[in-house]
Amino acid sequence: xxxxxxxxxxxxxxxxxxxxxxxxxxxxxxxxxxxxxxxxxxxxxxxxxxxxxxxxxxxxxxxxxxxxxxxxxxxxxxxxxxxxxxxxxxxxxxxxxxxxxxxxxxxxxxxxxxxxxxxxxxxxxxxxxxxxxxxxxxxxxxxxxxxxxxxxxxxxxxxxxxxxxxxxxxxxxxxxxxxxxxxxxxxxxxxxxxxxxxxxxxxxxxxxxxxxxxxxxxxxxxxxxxxxxxxxxxxxxxxxxxxxxxxxxxxxxxxxxxxxxxxxxxxxxxxxxxxxxxxxxxxxxxxxxxxxxxxxxxxxxxxxxxxxxxxxxxxxxxxxxxxxxxxxxxxxxxxxxxxxxxxxxxxxxxxxxxxxxxxxxxxxxxxxxxxxxxxxxxxxxxxxxxx
Amino acid sequence: xxxxxxxxxxxxxxxxxxxxxxxxxxxxxxxxxxxxxxxxxxxxxxxxxxxxxxxxxxxxxxxxxxxxxxxxxxxxxxxxxxxxxxxxxxxxxxxxxxxxxxxxxxxxxxxxxxxxxxxxxxxxxxxxxxxxxxxxxxxxxxxxxxxxxxxxxxxxxxxxxxxxxxxxxxxxxxxxxxxxxxxxxxxxxxxxxxxxxxxxxxxxxxxxxxxxxxxxxxxxxxxxxxxxxxxxxxxxxxxxxxxxxxxxxxxxxxxxxxxxxxxxxxxxxxxxxxxxxxxxxxxxxxxxxxxxxxxxxxxxxxxxxxxxxxxxxxxxxxxxxxxxxxxxxxxxxxxxxxxxxxxxxxxxxxxxxxxxxxxxxxxxxxxxxxxxxxxxxxxxxxxxxxx
Numbered sequence: 001x002x003x004x005x006x007x008x009x010x011x012x013x014x015x016x017x018x019x020x021x022x023x024x025x026x027x028x029x030x031x032x033x034x035x036x037x038x039x040x041x042x043x044x045x046x047x048x049x050x051x052x053x054x055x056x057x058x059x060x061x062x063x064x065x066x067x068x069x070x071x072x073x074x075x076x077x078x079x080x081x082x083x084x085x086x087x088x089x090x091x092x093x094x095x096x097x098x099x100x101x102x103x104x105x106x107x108x109x110x111x112x113x114x115x116x117x118x119x120x121x122x123x124x125x126x127x128x129x130x131x132x133x134x135x136x137x138x139x140x141x142x143x144x145x146x147x148x149x150x151x152x153x154x155x156x157x158x159x160x161x162x163x164x165x166x167x168x169x170x171x172x173x174x175x176x177x178x179x180x181x182x183x184x185x186x187x188x189x190x191x192x193x194x195x196x197x198x199x200x201x202x203x204x205x206x207x208x209x210x211x212x213x214x215x216x217x218x219x220x221x222x223x224x225x226x227x228x229x230x231x232x233x234x235x236x237x238x239x240x241x242x243x244x245x246x247x248x249x250x251x252x253x254x255x256x257x258x259x260x261x262x263x264x265x266x267x268x269x270x271x272x273x274x275x276x277x278x279x280x281x282x283x284x285x286x287x288x289x290x291x292x293x294x295x296x297x298x299x300x301x302x303x304x305x306x307x308x309x310x311x312x313x314x315x316x317x318x319x320x321x322x323x324x325x326x327x328x329x330x331x332x333x334x335x336x337x338x339x340x341x342x343x344x345x346x347x348x349x350x351x352x353x354x355x356x357x358x359x360x361x362x363x364x365x366x367x368x369x370x371x372x373x374x375x376x377x378x379x380x381x382x383x384x385x386x387x
Numbered sequence: 388x389x390x391x392x393x394x395x396x397x398x399x400x401x402x403x404x405x406x407x408x409x410x411x412x413x414x415x416x417x418x419x420x421x422x423x424x425x426x427x428x429x430x431x432x433x434x435x436x437x438x439x440x441x442x443x444x445x446x447x448x449x450x451x452x453x454x455x456x457x458x459x460x461x462x463x464x465x466x467x468x469x470x471x472x473x474x475x476x477x478x479x480x481x482x483x484x485x486x487x488x489x490x491x492x493x494x495x496x497x498x499x500x501x502x503x504x505x506x507x508x509x510x511x512x513x514x515x516x517x518x519x520x521x522x523x524x525x526x527x528x529x530x531x532x533x534x535x536x537x538x539x540x541x542x543x544x545x546x547x548x549x550x551x552x553x554x555x556x557x558x559x560x561x562x563x564x565x566x567x568x569x570x571x572x573x574x575x576x577x578x579x580x581x582x583x584x585x586x587x588x589x590x591x592x593x594x595x596x597x598x599x600x601x602x603x604x605x606x607x608x609x610x611x612x613x614x615x616x617x618x619x620x621x622x623x624x625x626x627x628x629x630x631x632x633x634x635x636x637x638x639x640x641x642x643x644x645x646x647x648x649x650x651x652x653x654x655x656x657x658x659x660x661x662x663x664x665x666x667x668x669x670x671x672x673x674x675x676x677x678x679x680x681x682x683x684x685x686x687x688x689x690x691x692x693x694x695x696x697x698x699x700x701x702x703x704x705x706x707x708x709x710x711x712x713x714x715x716x717x718x719x720x721x722x723x724x725x726x727x728x729x730x731x732x733x734x735x736x737x738x739x740x741x742x743x744x745x746x747x748x749x750x751x752x753x754x755x756x757x758x759x760x761x762x763x764x765x766x767x768x769x770x771x772x773x774x
Binding site: 250 | 391393395399401402403404405407408410411412413414415417418419421422424427428431450451452453454455457462485486489581583589590591611612614615631633634635638640641647715717
């Protein structure tokens with residue numbers, strides 16, 4: 001095989017670092033996917049997934065990227081001409097909009113509630129739109145905007161949407177297992193997530209859960225995809241605890257192992273750890289005199305976005321970080337390219353990852369002529385405190 | 388993680404046994420998918436994939452099951468009302484028909500050329516239909532029907548289709564890397580395959596290649612899927628050697644390693660090995676007095692289907708095989724359930740796998756009161772001969 005560099009510390013907002021026990025689970029031999037053994041593994045993994053979603057709803061594992069389940073959530077519920085409300089304050093909210101365009105068509109029926117990218121969505125505005133358009137069929141929102149480090153108030157929006165006929169679709173790709181998500185309590189009809197963020201499994205597997213209310217809509221919606229038709233996943237799972245098409249057996253091993261780690265730590269503990277690491281990271285950047293991209297009320301606990309100080313070139317800064325210090329950070333997406341960088345602190349991230357990364361960022365900025373100090377001390381203070 | 392039984396010999400028609408070096412490649416840490424390092428891995432893997440496809444056409448790796456690329460081949464080329472000819476002589480040919488139904492609609496425009504399931508498709512009949520319907524937009528065929536052990540004459544059918552406007556779409560999921568497929572020489576416009584059969588990588592990654600003629604059609608076809616829109620794969624690959632959505636980094640490691648093994652053995656050698664193992668298997672079954680499901684002219688080199696002798700219950704026979712001898716065989720699909728069993732002999736299968744399996748099958752049949760002997764000797768004779 002091609003020689004690869006596996007040494008980089010992944011402080012990007014996904015894929016995140018995968019524990020060795022998860023990695024090595026994938027070195028196990030392949031088993032047949034139509035065997036009782038795989039059926040039991042699939043059921044076990046699905047049940048663990050439900051615990052992390054905090055749902056009693058039907059849950060499915062899909063071989064595909066996180067986008068495959070975002071696609072499923074819309075293509076299985078929306079027909080041409082249906083009214084769709086997409087809440088957009090980042091690249092992934094916009095992805096839901098683009099997906100809706102394909103399946104609902106690009107007319108007046110497609111309503112976009114746009115926020116400033118650094119701010120969170122407002123539940124009252126969602127309510128206003130639903131009042132004005134009671135025939136909206138689905139509402140989409142992204143819990144954690146990986147592109148901007150913004151967190152949306154999905155519980156509050158759920159409290160609004162539940163009083164209307166609309167289905168509530170939530171993307172928790174970069175929050176589930178790290179930030180508090182309770183699908184049933186939040187009245188989420190379809191919740192989608194990926195393997196490679198807070199769950200800390202490798203990328204390539206995705207999951208979604210589907211409420212009773214959503215099934216009613218799905219069963220009346222035209223089938224628009226063969227591979228991503230959730231009805232076939234339900235049928236095969238109900239009949240035989242199987243998937244309709246050959247699943248990634250290997251990634252099922254990894255998901256099962258990664259979900260064990262999540263559940264063994266405990267969801268509450270995991271939320272607290274993510275919150276504390278986020279607060280330490282934010283305090284660190286603020287002490288360095290850097291400006292955060294996300295407004296204070298809107299900050300994610302899994303990824304922090306930072307505006308570049310005047311004169312810093314993204315490529316140079318991240319080049320030093322990766323080549324000199326062995327740490328991968330992410331740049332800005334879409335119109336934010338070159339203007340911000342993003343640091344992930346999710347999944348299996350620990351104190352030393354945060355502290356080491358902040359210290360290296362100080363050194364890189366100093367090398368580029370920016371006086372950035374005090375970040376590590378500020379982060380230590382947060383980590384020492386009770387939050 | 389849940390305790391699993393990894394000890395079964397996989398003589399099913401996929402997923403197949405994966406070499407240890409491929410399995411352990413997946414225990415390597417995850418790297419960022421937007422890095423130059425991943426870009427080089429993706430390009431390297433794609434170039435190796437092209438060699439196996441024997442094509443100069445654009446080739447893409449997709450995170451998904453084999454069905455995901457079957458879906459792409461149709462959804463990217465066919466609009467509602469378009470005329471589609473699907474050649475059906477097994478479950479996977481029928482899958483193309485079902486996919487076409489979704490995207491082309493279920494009217495007179497959907498033409499099914501049905502063969503007996505144990506026989507291969509006839510190029511002359513394809514010609515007749517194309518003569519009668521010169522406005523057919525795509526023709527689909529499955530090279531190797533995993534469901535029946537039948538091989539279709541894709542080179543001959545390609546020679547027919549090339550003289551018409553129709554695109555030629557071929558599923559080589561269970562043949563590529565084991566049986567002779569030369570995409571450019573066979574005039575295949577879209578060829579699709581999976582990771583988990585003759586290539587002997589784990590399931591979860593798929594590939595397709597797209598001819599110039601196909602691109603013209605794709606660019607004039609309505610976008611019908613977000614996740615499976617091949618245009619976005621092209622754009623991102625051309626721009627940056629990236630995938631539009633987070634790919635399975637792990638399965639890319641595995642594919643790269645598995646393709647190295649395929650290319651190091653050499654395609655010619657690999658075809659010969661598969662042919663010889665198939666002949667030995669067939670000779671073995673015939674010597675045992677068993678009747679094969681596929682007609683002689685139609686037999687696959689990667690999977691052999693065998694009719695059960697009177698009085699044998701599928702579950703009992705395969706139960707003995709798996710529980711007593713540790714060998715997984717497959718049963719029949721669709722209406723063939725209980726009537727046939729299928730033995731895969733592809734990917735990394737070696738002489739001892741074939742000989743050991745045939746011997747165990749003799750023992751299992753004997754245990755069930757069927758006199759089945761001489762299979763191993765007949766297989767040995769074939770393996771000793773020059774073919």
